[in-house]
Amino acid sequence: MSSFQLSALGALIRNSAVYRSIIRHGVANTNRNRSLVVFENLFLHVHPVKVREKTLKFSHTYWLGGITLVASFVLIVTGIFLMFYYHPSVPQAYRDMKELMFVVDNGVFYRNMHRWAAHLMVFGALLHMLRVFYHRAYKPPRQFNWVVGVILLLVTLLLSYTGYLLPWDQLAFWGVSVGTNMAKEAPLVGKPLRFLMLGGNIVSENALLRFYVLHCVVLPTVLLLFLSVHIWRIRKDGGVQGPPEKDASDEVEP
Amino acid sequence: MLDETADSLPELTPGEETRRQFLTKVGLGACVMTGLGAALTVADYLEPKVLFEPPTSFRAGNVADFPEGTVRFNQEQKVYIVGGAAGVFAMSAVCTHLGCITRPVSGEGGIACPCHGSKFDLEGNVTHGPAPHPLPWLEVKADAAGNLTVDTSVVIPHGKALKV
Amino acid sequence: MSQIPQPFVPVESNDPMVVPKRVAMVRPDTRPTIRRREEKFVMTFPHLIIREVIMFQVVVIGLAVIALLFNAPLEGLANPLETPNPSKAPWYFLGLQELLHYFPPVVAGVVIPGLVVVALVVIPYARINLVAGPLWSGDRAKLRNGIAAVTVALTVLFAAFQCWAIVVPTLMVAAAMFVARGEGKGQPFRRFLTQVTLPEWIMTWFVLVATVLTLIGTFFRGPGWSLVWPWNMYPPA
Numbered sequence: 134m135s136s137f138q139l140s141a142l143g144a145l146i147r148n149s150a151v152y153r154s155i156i157r158h159g160v161a162n163t164n165r166n167r168s169l170v171v172f173e174n175l176f177l178h179v180h181p182v183k184v185r186e187k188t189l190k191f192s193h194t195y196w197l198g199g200i201t202l203v204a205s206f207v208l209i210v211t212g213i214f215l216m217f218y219y220h221p222s223v224p225q226a227y228r229d230m231k232e233l234m235f236v237v238d239n240g241v242f243y244r245n246m247h248r249w250a251a252h253l254m255v256f257g258a259l260l261h262m263l264r265v266f267y268h269r270a271y272k273p274p275r276q277f278n279w280v281v282g283v284i285l286l287l288v289t290l291l292l293s294y295t296g297y298l299l300p301w302d303q304l305a306f307w308g309v310s311v312g313t314n315m316a317k318e319a320p321l322v323g324k325p326l327r328f329l330m331l332g333g334n335i336v337s338e339n340a341l342l343r344f345y346v347l348h349c350v351v352l353p354t355v356l357l358l359f360l361s362v363h364i365w366r367i368r369k370d371g372g373v374q375g376p377p378e379k380d381a382s383d384e385v386e387p
Numbered sequence: 388m389l390d391e392t393a394d395s396l397p398e399l400t401p402g403e404e405t406r407r408q409f410l411t412k413v414g415l416g417a418c419v420m421t422g423l424g425a426a427l428t429v430a431d432y433l434e435p436k437v438l439f440e441p442p443t444s445f446r447a448g449n450v451a452d453f454p455e456g457t458v459r460f461n462q463e464q465k466v467y468i469v470g471g472a473a474g475v476f477a478m479s480a481v482c483t484h485l486g487c488i489t490r491p492v493s494g495e496g497g498i499a500c501p502c503h504g505s506k507f508d509l510e511g512n513v514t515h516g517p518a519p520h521p522l523p524w525l526e527v528k529a530d531a532a533g534n535l536t537v538d539t540s541v542v543i544p545h546g547k548a549l550k551v
Numbered sequence: 552m553s554q555i556p557q558p559f560v561p562v563e564s565n566d567p568m569v570v571p572k573r574v575a576m577v578r579p580d581t582r583p584t585i586r587r588r589e590e591k592f593v594m595t596f597p598h599l600i601i602r603e604v605i606m607f608q609v610v611v612i613g614l615a616v617i618a619l620l621f622n623a624p625l626e627g628l629a630n631p632l633e634t635p636n637p638s639k640a641p642w643y644f645l646g647l648q649e650l651l652h653y654f655p656p657v658v659a660g661v662v663i664p665g666l667v668v669v670a671l672v673v674i675p676y677a678r679i680n681l682v683a684g685p686l687w688s689g690d691r692a693k694l695r696n697g698i699a700a701v702t703v704a705l706t707v708l709f710a711a712f713q714c715w716a717i718v719v720p721t722l723m724v725a726a727a728m729f730v731a732r733g734e735g736k737g738q739p740f741r742r743f744l745t746q747v748t749l750p751e752w753i754m755t756w757f758v759l760v761a762t763v764l765t766l767i768g769t770f771f772r773g774p775g776w777s778l779v780w781p782w783n784m785y786p787p788a
Contacts, residue, residue: 170600177596188599245618252642263758267751269680275675297641307638315661319660320661334438335631501774502634
């Protein structure tokens with residue numbers, strides 16, 4: 134095997150019956166196969182097969198929505214890692230934080246990553262919203278997708294806020310105490326809503342468990358639902374919309 | 388909805404409806420009722436029926452411990468017990484603004500909240516800052532020997548101090 | 552081709568066998584013209600996909616580097632009896648917390664956030680957002696009085712609560728709006744200002760106020776929510 138070549142191995146794999154049964158098109162060196170790469174793939178098929186070249190420019194969207202999406206992906210992965218060591222109870226939750234920091238290999242890394250990705254997601258969503266506003270990319274037919282985006286922003290804030298309580302340290306406890314007291318001020322619904330959210334009159338074990346369920350199950354599900362709608366509609370409304378486009382009136386030909 | 392084409396419809400006087408329209412309404416109504424019932428059941432389920440929160444009444448020493456001008460801060464119960472001019476009274480230490488725990492200010496003889504800068508005097512009245520109401524007074528009872536019991540769940544009007 | 556065209560009557564059909572036809576409507580008083588925009592297309596794979604992959608990698612690597620360099624905060628065990636001083640919410644709520652310093656909770660915690668959310672939702676449905684041109688292209692006198700009136704009203708309202716953190720940005724934006732009245736010949740920035748629409752001015756005002764409030768709440772508020780320099784936030788006990 135002195136003349137062993139990696140490309141030969143690649144060809145061997147690509148020509149095997151098993152590989153051909155999974156990836157049903159050839160190498161993407163023709164436009165037909167490049168099209169098949171996109172629309173035969175569940176995860177890529179939200180893309181059109183061809184895109185306008187100007188959408189590739191960095192300043193078209195600054196990738197802000199994409200960055201927010203990647204942050205949420207990182208959050209889901211690192212969040213699942215953290216769940217393996219976390220008990221939503223008092224004072225075990227705080228001990229688990231200490232365990233992550235001082236005992237678990239890479240525990241501090243995943244916790245940090247989760248924390249900073251959360252900040253990035255909130256910040257990215259805010260910047261993305263401003264970008265869309267100043268580019269006037271909410272214009273018809275995209276009005277409703279803007280509304281979906283506002284819902285996503287609120288869900289993002291709620292996700293971040295419910296996660297804030299989970300370490301059960303002073304920062305978490307008082308941040309949530311103050312925040313839920315704000316909710317209490319809402320007329321009529323404020324007090325019962327706070328009681329339901331906290332499962333009591335004070336921030337206690339019940340509140341921690343409820344915030345945990347909201348943070349790990351309910352809100353991520355809602356986020357994924359609306360995120361799917363959001364991305365689907367981008368495609369249906371004609372792709373990503375960059376800066377306002379000039380009228381083509383100068384290019385009119387009789 | 389399932390509307391028949393116009394030509395097969397019998398002539399309807401205003402207020403009448405076809406059997407299909409009526410049954411559609413009945414079906415939709417049943418769906419709405421089911422949904423409402425489910426929502427109410429879930430809401431009821433989510434409301435805790437027993438709370439394991441600390442008891443609301445506690446013993447607070449003897450009347451004799453509170454001559455005029457003493458302020459004692461019971462941190463565990465979040466209550467100030469004050470020997471005032473008119474007698475002993477108890478006052479919640481929970482800031483009326485957003486629920487932070489206030490503290491006595493050393494030297495100035497007032498009470499301050501660390502969160503948003505509210506300040507109160509020793510009667511609980513707001514002297515500065517965002518707090519919307521004075522600190523509520525709480526019920527104090529004394530037995531024959533002068534032992535005090537404070538109930539933090541009962542709010543009494545300002546000025547009703549326990550005369551001894 | 553010289554036959555008189557029949558009047559066109561669109562018909563809705565439910566017949567599944569009928570194939571719909573596309574029809575171009577041309578008004579009789581115009582010549583049919585074609586708008587041609589030379590749009591260059593590229594294949595999604597590899598051009599777009601490769602960029603998405605790179606973006607994904609940059610974000611993940613960036614986050615990993617930050618996670619290696621900076622530790623997430625963790626304070627002492629939660630203690631319901633001991634409020635930390637100052638006691639702060641996450642950064643994105645510190646603007647609201649700063650508002651709570653000036654306004655009663657029902658206003659700062661419920662009314663203002665509620666209004667913000669409603670305002671955001673209606674943006675694409677408000678006509679002005681769809682048709683707005685440069686600010687001073689309309690009735691200039693009316694606009695001048697309108698902007699002045701709104702500015703004075705906002706200034707008086709927030710000054711009454713001594714909320715200078717909102718008054719100052721409001722006056723700055725109003726000043727910039729009046730700067731944009733001129734031509735801005737030879738000055739690129741002023742020429743840019745003249746092109747800004749009213750919705751954009753309003754949004755810029757909102758963003759500026761929110762940013763100022765958040766920055767003050769984050770860096771300049773210490774014990775008892777008093778104004779401090781960032782380096783005195785946690786005074787030595």
